[in-house]
Amino acid sequence: REIMVDEYQDANEVQNCIFEAVSRDGTNLFTVGDVKQSIYRFRLADPTIFLDHYNTYPNAADAAEGERAKLILSRNFRSRAEVLDAANFVFANILSEEMGELDYGADEMLYAGAAYPEHENAAAEFHLLDLPRHTGDGEALRASDAEADFVAEYIRGLLDGGFAVTDGETHELRAVREEDIVILMRSPRARLAACRRAMAARGLRLSAESGEDVFASVEVASVFALLQILDNPRQDVPLIAALRSPLFGFTADDLALLRATDRAGDFYDALTASEDEGAKRFLATLRGLRDAAQTMSVGRLIAHIYDTCNVLGIFGAMSDGATRRENLLAFAALAEKFEESGYRGLFAFVRHVCELRDGGYGAPKAAQSADGVRIMSIHSSKGLEFPVVILADLAKDFNNMDFTASVLVHPKYGLGPERVDTARRIRYPTAARRAIERTLRRETKAEELRLLYVAMTRAKEKLVMVHSQSGAAKRVGDLLAVASCPALPEAVDEGKCLGDWVLLPLLCRPEAAPLRELAGFDAPQMVTTDDAPWKVYVHGATAAAEDAEAETAHETVAPELPIDAAALTWRYPHAAATELSAKLTATQLKGR
16 A cells, blocks of 8 residues: 655654654655645644655656655646746745755746736736835824735726636636735734725725634624623623624613613613613513523524524624624534533533633634635645735734743754853853754744745736835845845845845846835846746835925914913822822732
């Protein structure tokens, strides 16, 4: 028999030992992988296992009978030649054994195997957003907002302009649709709100992987709050959450009036003492549901709540209604799964959900709509393909938090602790820590390079890269000073973000003239290649900033007011009270 292992580049030592143990010393082991797509080192994947085989095994054509060998599969049947040329150009100039653990040579390059109709606008694009450090009102311009607006406007232009992509069934060109476009980011969660706003302003639908569990969604949180008060209505937070939810629609003013009827007890006492018609209807509904909870299973109770309160109808009529319905159905399915495990009772289910919600283990993920422009992390996109890929947030700095721990650990080199001098009350890195930190940083940078490779190779027909930078001229000038083809490993090592790595070789291309003009420099060398040309653009907000500054300068200056000496000498009469702590622990009181 033969043992076949897919995605072998993501194997770790334990898995590799299992593969060897269950095979005949590896002679019947067939592995498939691409080390350039190994992006799970944080899950203990070890790409050096694959690299060891890749570098030591002979080619299949040269191997002896029964000898372990490798077969290079470099033909790509996903992407247009323009996309592959862009990826090959970037990585042939930045990926090396010193920075990336692998040289990008002829065997590593991608060669087009898919047939596409001719397209006059399939060239890879690089857009640099030159952001002003401050707007006219003195506030900092958020890169996330500026980039979200630009990307949304660009997508709107693709749709309105009838950009053509190849239909998967007819293999003929057709107009691009929202579902054909994906926005990839290193970590989209922080920019999701800005993207939603920008897309909605231009009439675009957005399908986002929220990364949140179902319990964080408004619809499920509302139903769960109702379940909590069915179990025990004398809980102010769940009770108010249920009242404020779209299911019952109480406003903040309504709640304040209810509270005014009884200020001493809990909110349930105030609710029962109120003569408000809305409060009476809510209590009647609550009593009916509590009576039903006495005899129904949790799954049937949730279905009864959905029917009685028209939960699916209310949330389904809101924005992203289909997604909200999926979340509610997932919550109902969780209740059924809970009871299939042998558990019973509303109280047990509420406690179970609280444990899932607080611990984050086993919580179902919020549903993702299948319609509209998709936005997802690069990790989530691995193994997928999209007609149009917009690679955004290229200016996001690499995460260096892993190197701040007092003790660094490397699987090969061991521990790298800090030296603590108790006599002088200082700490400083030891030689072992410096060596391990340098090794870990190089390995992390190699992982980021592979992440960029995965992102660029997701595109089938159009690759668009967006890099927003405050003070872009200076940064481009700094990169021009070290730009070359190929880039020096030291220059790659100094890169602060994915965008820096794209710019290092790109600045040497003739198409990058707008970037060089922005910085006021000439390229250290100009490269000419046979691959498909790029399109490079610089979008500056400088003019808008200058107009805002000019407008500010022409504003009428208000006359100076006379100085009030009494105001300058006034002292707050209760200054001592400001030094009292609002909260004191028993230990602090004991110390006093």
